[in-house]
Amino acid sequence: MEPTQPLPGQQPGAPSGLILDGQPTTALTPTQLAQIAKEARLLPPILGQIVEYLVTDPVGFTLTTAELITAASQINSLQKAFQPLDLVREQPDYARIALAMVTDTAASTQVAQLLGVRQGLAMSGMHARAVLGYLTRWPAFAATLTGTGPDRFGVPVRIVARIDSAYGDACYLDGELLLKAFSLLHPYGYLRLFLHEAGHATFERSLLAGAVLPPEVATAAAAEIGRCVELVAQLARSGPVGNQTAELASLQLRLPNGAATVAAIKAMSPDARSLYGAWLVLRRNGGQYLLGLDLGPSMSPAERRRYQAGDFGEFCAESFMQAATTELAEYVRGLQPAAAGTPPEVLTAWTTAVQILLAYRKRIVGAQVR
Numbered sequence: 339m340e341p342t343q344p345l346p347g348q349q350p351g352a353p354s355g356l357i358l359d360g361q362p363t364t365a366l367t368p369t370q371l372a373q374i375a376k377e378a379r380l381l382p383p384i385l386g387q388i389v390e391y392l393v394t395d396p397v398g399f400t401l402t403t404a405e406l407i408t409a410a411s412q413i414n415s416l417q418k419a420f421q422p423l424d425l426v427r428e429q430p431d432y433a434r435i436a437l438a439m440v441t442d443t444a445a446s447t448q449v450a451q452l453l454g455v456r457q458g459l460a461m462s463g464m465h466a467r468a469v470l471g472y473l474t475r476w477p478a479f480a481a482t483l484t485g486t487g488p489d490r491f492g493v494p495v496r497i498v499a500r501i502d503s504a505y506g507d508a509c510y511l512d513g514e515l516l517l518k519a520f521s522l523l524h525p526y527g528y529l530r531l532f533l534h535e536a537g538h539a540t541f542e543r544s545l546l547a548g549a550v551l552p553p554e555v556a557t558a559a560a561a562e563i564g565r566c567v568e569l570v571a572q573l574a575r576s577g578p579v580g581n582q583t584a585e586l587a588s589l590q591l592r593l594p595n596g597a598a599t600v601a602a603i604k605a606m607s608p609d610a611r612s613l614y615g616a617w618l619v620l621r622r623n624g625g626q627y628l629l630g631l632d633l634g635p636s637m638s639p640a641e642r643r644r645y646q647a648g649d650f651g652e653f654c655a656e657s658f659m660q661a662a663t664t665e666l667a668e669y670v671r672g673l674q675p676a677a678a679g680t681p682p683e684v685l686t687a688w689t690t691a692v693q694i695l696l697a698y699r700k701r702i703v704g705a706q707v708r
């Protein structure tokens with residue numbers, strides 16, 4: 339392991355170790371120890387040992403008592419996973435590597451610097467390396483995501499002990515991108531999740547110019563929304579030809595939440611409307627021709643296809659991630675041969691979607707360096 343660098347925002351020589359509920363802490367009182375150990379479901383001596391490590395940690399932790407409870411219980415599960423006795427006894431070198439994959443914080447420190455993370459927990463070595471690998475191969479991305487100024491998104495990133503279980507190990511919430519420090523996901527699943535959340539924070543926001551779609555539009559609640567998109571696109575392209583204006587007015591009366599639905603589709607940019615129209619085709623049959631990838635045990639690839647089919651915002655985030663990892667272009671190429679039996683309207687929809695996604699990818703993640 340390399341020596342640990344201070345996180346950005348920490349002064350060299352500033353006290354490291356544990357700040358608990360705003361107070362520098364060198365040890366817990368017996369009452370605190372008993373209470374926190376009970377809530378973390380740990381034996382007090384084990385909690386005491388974890389706190390000793392936190393207190394002497396060179397990077398330092400700033401935690402609330404509630405976060406300490408989560409952190410202690412997760413540290414305990416992790417250290418148990420990396421302490422199979424036979425492995426340590428018979429393969430001490432392998433055990434040392436396994437431990438370093440969790441405890442090496444050098445990559446996390448680099449990720450924190452690139453993403454402007456001011457302070458917080460360190461990610462485990464293997465997860466940080468997956469993220470760092472991506473940020474290194476696509477060097478413009480970190481600044482576009484977190485920087486301020488024209489064509490940048492100014493998204494603050496935090497590495498946290500806990501994320502509400504409704505969201506998984508990463509989430510884009512209230513304008514912030516949160517990454518969970520202690521993840522049990524496969525590192526590449528973790529990277530994909532980071533890119534999915536970054537897709538909400540950048541691609542979806544930019545495509546929809548910050549608009550939040552009414553739920554009827556986001557979930558394509560009525561089949562006639564497709565016709566509505568066609569009419570709005572035709573009217574925007576060439577003005578009223580024939581009775582399109584009257585047809586749209588009558589559609590608006592029939593569609594659920596019709597006025598807001600038509601207004602949202604009219605407010606979309608041509609790119610947004612094209613991608614939305616493509617999604618309406620690709621979402622058919624539970625998203626049969628969407629791409630489902632493995633991001634960990636919470637959803638299978640088939641469930642991730644249905645997830646994208648159910649919500650346009652999720653399609654935006656997931657397909658951005660797939661474009662960002664270059665897996666999407668490969669998948670769509672695989673649908674092309676006539677022998678694949680893909681319906682022509684699906685191929686057309688994917689061609690439109692990939693064109694838009696790659697144009698935005700270029701602006702958001704920049705060029706890849708080998």
Ligand SMILES: [Zn+2]
Nearest residue numbers: 534538652655
């Ligand atoms: Zn999402």
